[in-house]
Amino acid sequence: MILLSNYFSGIGAKRLSSVEINPGASNQHEFNGINEFRAIFGSDRIIFKGKFMYLDDNPNQIITEDGALTWYDARANHPTRTEYRLYYSTNSIIANSSIGDLIVIGRTGENELAIIVASEGSTAEQQIKWLFGLEEIANRFVLRDFASDDQVLNFAGKHIISTLGFEIEETVPDYLEQLLVKFGSAFPTTAIFSEFARSTVEDVSAIEEPDTTLITWLEREELLFRTLEKYIVEQRLYEGFAGEVDNFISYSLSVHNRRKSRAGHSFEHHLASIFEINEILFSKGRKTERNNKPDFLFPTIENYHNEEFSTELLTMLGVKTSAKDRWRQVLSEADKIENKHLITLEPAISNNQTEEMREQNLQLVIPSSIQETYTENQQSHIIDLNEFISLVKDRQQRN
Template sequence: MEKGLLSKYFKGIVAKKLSEVEVDPRISNQHEFNGINEFKSILGSEKSIYEGVFVYLTDNEEDTLKEVGSLTWYNARENHPTRNEFRLYYSTTQIMEKANAGDFLLIGLTHDNKLAVLIAPRGTTAEQQLLWLFEIKEIGNKFIFRDISSNDTKLNFAGKYILNSVGFEIDEAEPDFLDLILKTFGNQFPSTAVFSDFARSTINNVSPIEEPDKTLIAWLEREEMLFKTLEKHIVSKKLEQGFGENKVDVDDFISFSLSVQNRRKSRAGFAFENHLESIFKSQKISFSKGAKTERNNKPDFLFPSIINYHKPDFPVELLTMLGVKTTAKDRWRQVLSEADRISQKHLITLEPAISLNQTDEMFAQNLQLVIPQSLKETFTASQQLNLLSLQDFLYVVRQRQTKFIK
């Protein structure tokens, strides 16, 4: 199967707004999703039991829940001569107990024949991302069905981001690069700065000066692919060796697993900063990275410099602060207190399809969002009016720098 297609992860999906009868035990204890006949073309007409992966998504990453349960597909009118009424019974999980009427529900049949049950509260970024990914324009109380295999989508950066955020492992390892990576670094992870520089060196068809937005995404995608290739090699070797003296030490396995997850998370953030820094240098823009302002805060980037920031007589209107967050969700507020002298903060993020609720709140807090150009299409037309691309942001900073030099 070709890489990069949505059909690699889903055969088909149904989606709707949850109704009270489906989730409120005061009204019904049926534990069933009703009105789902359209799913028959994917699930068939025979009674069957599926392993289900239930995920409750919120804009606070710490509140996101994941749980395994089961779902039973059956025809409630099996003995009726002319009528069919297919239902999907779900087992008790804390996620379904947490769900409320009006929440967005998406059920997808995966290629390993499991059912992914994704729930996102109304008005959240998680809801908006799922609606965008599956090209759902309007959603109501009745299920809509989409056969992914016959109506496929090529996954771009935003699509991969969303799938990964809901728990799907995106396989982007590329064996053709493994020999080059091992020749350069051996069987170990280099520092993030060194690896980012290596990733950039393997791409020569982009320009950080003429096309900074396109270049940033290309560098990020290439580094992700190279990292996954090296990670797959190193982790495979470790799995062959086993864990602990007896090769099956559970604590050693858990410790190794956590180290893999933590490396992934921290590396992504550092890579984002590294590539932005390279673009700023290519553009010959003056900046300070990770320098202290007030209360030991360290904004990711200050323009033109931390020295100018701490000069009381330096014009405030020529100062710019840029926070860098791979995911915005609940973390965007952290940048608000990182540079007291600068009233309007800038934040660049790779988070696609941020909800209108959140972008309105950011605007109210005088936070200007910077979104790479190719990700802007995931936002509504009205939201896009208030977004800056990286190219736009560079123009703002360059104009201020020109006044500073004069």
């Protein structure tokens, strides 16, 4: 069980104002309305090590920078008055922020802070608000104390925490011996590992509860992968890198890239298994126009290329673990299908982007447990995996 307090003991959130980010308005380098943070920081002067982050839906706009912040009482010598301030060092994160952007200041350690700025109206902003249980935020700090009001991180919560750069250190040591007997000290292919992960899960039904089954399989595979990875990486670190920094960096990058590619492949493998169990015909990764390869075509690629087959009975499903700006890639992958489908594990996609998806005739498919991160209005236009399966089954029966 992973708790939010494992990462943040408390946070404060507000909208950035001109005086805080505009050098022409002020050079104070201080956040306004900060007195409430005494509940999280206490009354003593503290110099914090800060990790500044700017989040936007464009991956190229996500930047991080280290800095320092000082928490102090500007009227420490006054007999009756206090005026607490949080001074921050000059940094590009605040300099690149805009009035109205969401800022969250969170305590991540005794003398460590994370300063997260999310672009107004972005998916990142909606995710941050959902993670910390924030409603609409104005220009005064709203505080959340997770030391006294904690919450368990579910699948969506872990996803968001990971995007913030925090490591989810969750393993299942009881399975290590079984993993080593089956695979040794090496990673098998993603298809084999996904199949093994499914074999360790009981009491789920891909027919009766495909949404729950999918998330359960994904979570189990993640735990098993992290368990095996931890063992293999520790063994490699023990062996050393012969003093070569380049060798260490290369190995570190290979670990990161393996994690990234495995997640997408495992998502597809588990979906394929669910479709097979539900006796749904499909083609996976087959060519349509211009050498495009949709993740899934229903019923088959042969039907797609058959000019006599009704296009109304064709279905395309794109698969993206993380959507954000990448969802547009699926729009050109099957010209004959006007209304396309995209399934993603991305929580709390912004209203702007879900509206654009609808305008582009792209139907969003979100596993039911992740739909809680979306607004009620958004949920009314989203279907879950069970509904998608029913749609494809109906079309298949009409062939």
